[in-house]
Amino acid sequence: MTHSWLRYEWVLLIFFHGILLMSMSSCLKSKTVPALANETDRLALLDFKNRITQDPLQIMSSWNDSVHFCNWIGVTCSPSSKRVTVLDLEAKRLVGPIPPSIGNLTCLTGINLRSNSFNGEIPQEVGRLQRLHHLNLSRNSFGGKLPTNLSYCTQLRVLDVAYNNLVGQIPGHLSSLSKLVNLSLGVNNLTGNIPAWIGNFSSLNVLSLPRNNFHGSIPSELGHLSRLRFLRLSVNNLSNTIPPQIYNISFIYYFSVTDNQLHGSFPTDVGFTLPNLQIFYCGGNSFTGPIPKSLSNASQLRGLDLNGNSLTGIVPQNLANLQSLLWLSLGNNSLGKGKDGDLSFLNFLANCTSLGLLNLESNNFGGVLPSSIANLSTQLDILIMGTNKIHGNIPTGIGNLVNLSYLGLENNYLGGTLPHVLGKLQRLNVLYLENNNFFGPIPSTLGNLTTLTELYMEENRFEGRIPPSLGNCQNLLLLNLSHNNLSGTIPKQVMGLSSLSIFLDLSYNFFIGALPFEVGNLVHLTKLDLSKNKISSKIPTTLGTCISLQYLYLGGNSFEGVIPQSLKNLRGLEDIDLSHNKLFGHIPEFLSKLLALKHLNISYNDFEGEVPSEGIFAKASAISIFGNEKLCGGVQELNLSSCSSKHPKLNWRLLALRIIIPITCITIFVLLLLYFFPMCSTVKKLREGALTTSSFGDWQFPISYAELLESTNGFSENNLIGSGSFGSVYKGVLSRNGAIVAIKVLHLQQQEASTSFTNECNALRNIRHRNLLKIFSACSSIDHKGNDFKSLIFEFMCNGSLDQWLHPKNDERHQRNKLSFIQRLNIAIDVAYALEYLHQHCQTPIVHCDIKPSNILLDEDMVAHVGDFGLVRFLFEASNNPSKTQTLSVGLKGSIGYIPPAWPDWMELK
Known part of the structure; x- marks a missing residue:
């Protein structure tokens, strides 16, 4: 054209x-x-x-x-x-x-x-x-x-x-x-009627007035333009019918009146009166009646657009005679009778060997999708058949349409399993399959569609796991698998698709397990909906890196723990739903600082304490907090009880009954545990293979070698805390946030150092407690000399180890410091809490096997932290019979954990 x-x-x-x-x-x-x-x-x-x-x-x-x-x-x-x-x-x-x-x-x-x-x-x-x-x-x-x-x-x-x-x-x-041959005024903001005097321009070949604001009728005087070849009046506000005189201008090859308010029916002989038609675009109006069979006489017809009218009847089979046809758009009409045979004309369209677009959506076509679809032009780029009454399976021959970029089959009655041959459509950009009756697994071959940008599969009966191969679709902007019967864990390959920017909707399925930390890769995502599943564990802190999020829906799962502070970075959030989970703790203050937030639902969790009164919380209608019985305060409209005093006065007897006695019992328990705990046997490795980024779960993102180099002043001796057989520990100040950390750099020339690095990371990957030494991150990279470089980054303990305080040497700076009874008691309680967490609250119970004063580290507030997990033992339940409980030891001949700051001889690793 x-x-x-x-x-x-x-x-x-x-x-x-x-x-x-x-x-x-x-x-x-x-x-x-x-x-x-x-x-x-x-x-x-x-x-x-x-x-x-x-x-x-x-x-x-x-x-x-x-x-x-x-x-x-x-x-x-x-x-x-x-x-x-x-x-x-x-x-x-x-x-x-x-x-x-x-x-x-x-x-x-x-x-x-x-x-x-x-x-x-x-x-x-x-x-x-x-x-x-x-x-x-x-x-x-x-x-x-x-x-x-x-x-x-x-x-x-x-x-x-x-x-x-x-x-x-x-x-x-x-x-x-009057001598005009070409009058082109299209794509402006012109108004008024089309002047009738244009019909006096007897030499006019081209009349192009599209995309303006013309209204009224098309002047019948235009029928006098006997030499007119190009007529384009599309996208205006023209009304009434097309004057019949215009259908008699036999020279017209381009005829477009799309997107107006025209009505009436087409002349039955239009293909004979306009035999030179190449373009016949009449979509977006209110034309009625059947598609004229005579159109097949316009043998040069390349584009036929009747989309968006009220046409009825069947599609003439003789349209297949239009062998030059490139564009056939019949969507959004009332074509078909909702019965078998409505799509029989597809059997003949194989003659249109250059067909690039076929649009049949939103009609009344019934019957099965014919297998002859496999014979359509291999040049077909767009196939749209959604919102009809088509049933049956997708023919496997659809794999022949290798140049498809758009396939729409949504809102039909199609069923069966998806054919694997869909994976052959490797040029596909958009795939609509939603709201049908498909069942069975999602074919892994969909991972071959690497150019896919939009995938809609919601409202079906798909089951099984999401194939990790979908992670190969690294151009996906939108993925909707909601309202199916999918199960298993969410693959990290899919959750980490950084291309997703419009939305990711996996709601109303049966997904289990933890939300992969790779969710942090979705930095461009606008909407994340994981509601109504069975996802558990904590909300990953990495979610805080999804800075484009506006809608976050995690309701109806089993998330536990507190709302991560990292979510304060999501300043564009407008709607948050965390309802019906197992979240607890205080409502974070940062939620009241999110200025874009319009709705917050945290109902039916276990939050406690005072409800803020600022920001989103100032408007009771914008929040939902039902089912949190321990909440108090907030604005008056919430009708919550007032919060009690934060510092009640207790008499000495009550204090003794409620605090001293339990603490004394815990202390005795800890001392007995330390004295009688059996010697741990030589242990085996927990996992094989190198550590990957996924091992760090809820840890911070890896820190680069360059940042570690800068934070330690080039690993200067002035920053060296100590060294041992497997590595050296440096004090560093991270440039990103000014945090003081302890950086353990492994001596990889030692044969077991790399294995120790992997095993220690696996031991620490899923344990988090205020009385366990906190590991911030890890670095596995190449140093400035091209050598392998591995390190662990721990929280810096400025008050050293308990051993340093209990048994100071003559030249130690803590010699003059003494631990009070209360301090000793608090340290014992801290250690007891840490051990109780390891034994009772880890997914796999852990026995430390190396509790001693040198492995108990003290922060600036003298809070104790248990460190050095080099000899931990994991307990796995083999059955309900406790006698059959299995243990798996993780043995590290040299601790690669963080030992507190002190003199080098204190740093000697085992």
């Missing part, structure tokens, strides 16, 4: 060129033109140049006095008179207005400024150019109204001002332009 129009335009230009040469005769007759006329042209061109505000191609630099203006780029002069006859600056990226002085170029026959960025109004002075035949100002930024003075340009053949910002009505003065 585009190529045909371009060829036609070239014919017009050649025709006009001959006319232009003849029209210049008055400027050529005189052999001696006064110098004043030449100077007038030169000054007019210089004024044009001076109005240019942007000239990235430096076109205007040639417009200088070093050469005659007739040799300037874009300027054509009469050979004899040296008067300017053509100004052609198409697509030169020029910016600026057209000056009124252009009216001084009185010998101009052609102006072509197409595809630039000229602005301002078209000057009225253009009307002085009475020899003008060709005026093309299309694809610029002209505003204002069409100049009425154009009516003086009575020799004008081409008037093209399409793709601008013109306003107002078509001036009645332009009715004098």
Whole structure:
């Protein structure tokens, strides 16, 4: 279509060129033109140049006095008179207005400024150019109204001002332009009616008025344009019916009235009266009746768009005779009878070997999807059949349509399992399968669709696991698998698809396990919906890196623990649903600081303490906190009880009963545990293989070697805390947040150091407690010499180990410090809490096997932290019989954990 129009335009230009040469005769007759006329042209061109505000191609630099203006780029002069006859600056990226002085170029026959960025109004002075035949100002930024003075340009053949910002009505003065061959005013903001006097332009070949605000009826006078070949009135507000006279203009090859308010039915003989049709676009109106069978007579038809009308009946099978057909759009009508055989015309469309688009959506087609779909053109790019009454399976022959980029089968009654051959459609960008009756597993072959950007599979009966191969679809912007029967854990390969930016919806399934920490890769995601599943464990702190999130729905799961502080980074959140989980603790204050937040649902959890009164919490209708019986305070509309005093006074006897006695019992228990705990046997490795990023679960993101190098001043000896057989420990200050950390750098030349690194990380990967030594991150990289580099980053314990305080040496700085009884008691309680957590609350119970004062570290508040997990033992339940409980030891011959800051001989590793 585009190529045909371009060829036609070239014919017009050649025709006009001959006319232009003849029209210049008055400027050529005189052999001696006064110098004043030449100077007038030169000054007019210089004024044009001076109005240019942007000239990235430096076109205007040639417009200088070093050469005659007739040799300037874009300027054509009469050979004899040296008067300017053509100004052609198409697509030169020029910016600026057209000056009124252009009216001084009185010998101009052609102006072509197409595809630039000229602005301002078209000057009225253009009307002085009475020899003008060709005026093309299309694809610029002209505003204002069409100049009425154009009516003086009575020799004008081409008037093209399409793709601008013109306003107002078509001036009645332009009715004098009776020699027009091309009138193109499309894509502006013109209003009013289409003037009937256009029907007097007997030479008109092209009438293009699309994308304006014309209203009223199409004038029947347009039926007088017997030479009309190109008629485009689309995207306006035209109403009534198409005048029957227009259907008799047999030269028309391009006919478009899409997106108006037209009605009526098509003439049954339209294919005979318009035999030269190549484009017949009538979509987006209210046409009724059947599709005319006579259209098959327009053998050159390439595009047929009847989408979005109220057509009825069946699709004529003889449309298959249109062997040049590229575009067949019949969607959004009432075609078909909802019965078998409605799609039988597909059996014949194999003759349309160039078909690129087939749109049948939102009709009343019934029956099964014919296997003949496999015979459709291999050039088919778009196949849309959604929202019909089609049933049965997807034919395996669909795999032959290897050039499909868009496949829509949604909202039908299709069933069965998805054919694996869908994986052959490797050019597919969009796949709609939602709201059908598909069942069985999701084929792993969908992972072959690496160009896929949108995948809709919701509202079916898919079951089993999400295939990890979907992680290969690294161009996915949107994934919807909600309302199915999917189960198992969510693959980290899918959860970590960083391309997802529109939404990820896995709601209403049966997913279990923890939410993979790779969710932190979704930094561009706008909506995450995991509601109504069985997901457990904690909300990953890495979710806080999804800074584009606006909608977060995690309700109806089994998430536990507190709301991570890292979510404070999600400042664009508008809607949060964490209801019906097992979350506890206080409502984080940062939720009241999220200025974009419009709705918050944390109902039916186990939150406690005071409800904030600021931000989202100031509006009771915007929050839901039902089912949290321990909450108090908040705004009055919540009707919660007031919060009690935070520091009640207790008498000594009550304190003894409630605190001292339990603490004493715990202390005795710890001492007995330390004395009688059996010697741990030589242990085996827990896991094989190198540590991957996924091993760090809820840890912070890995820290780079460069940052560690900077934080330790190049691993300076001044920062060295101590060293041992497997590594050295440095004190560092992280540049990202100023945190003081202890950095354990492994000596990888030692044979077991790398294995120790892996095993220690596995031991620490899933344990978190305030009385266990906190590991921040890890680094597995290459140093500046190209050698392997591995390190662990721990919380820095500024008060050293308990051993340092209990048994100070003569030269130690803590010699003068003594532990009080209360401090000793608190340390014992802290250790008891840590051991109780390891034994009772870990997913797999852990026995430390190496509790001693040197492995108990003290922070600045003298809070004890148990460290050094080099000899832990894991307990696995083999059955319900305790006698069959199995243990698996993780033995590290040298601890690679963090030993507290002290002298080097304290750092000797086992």
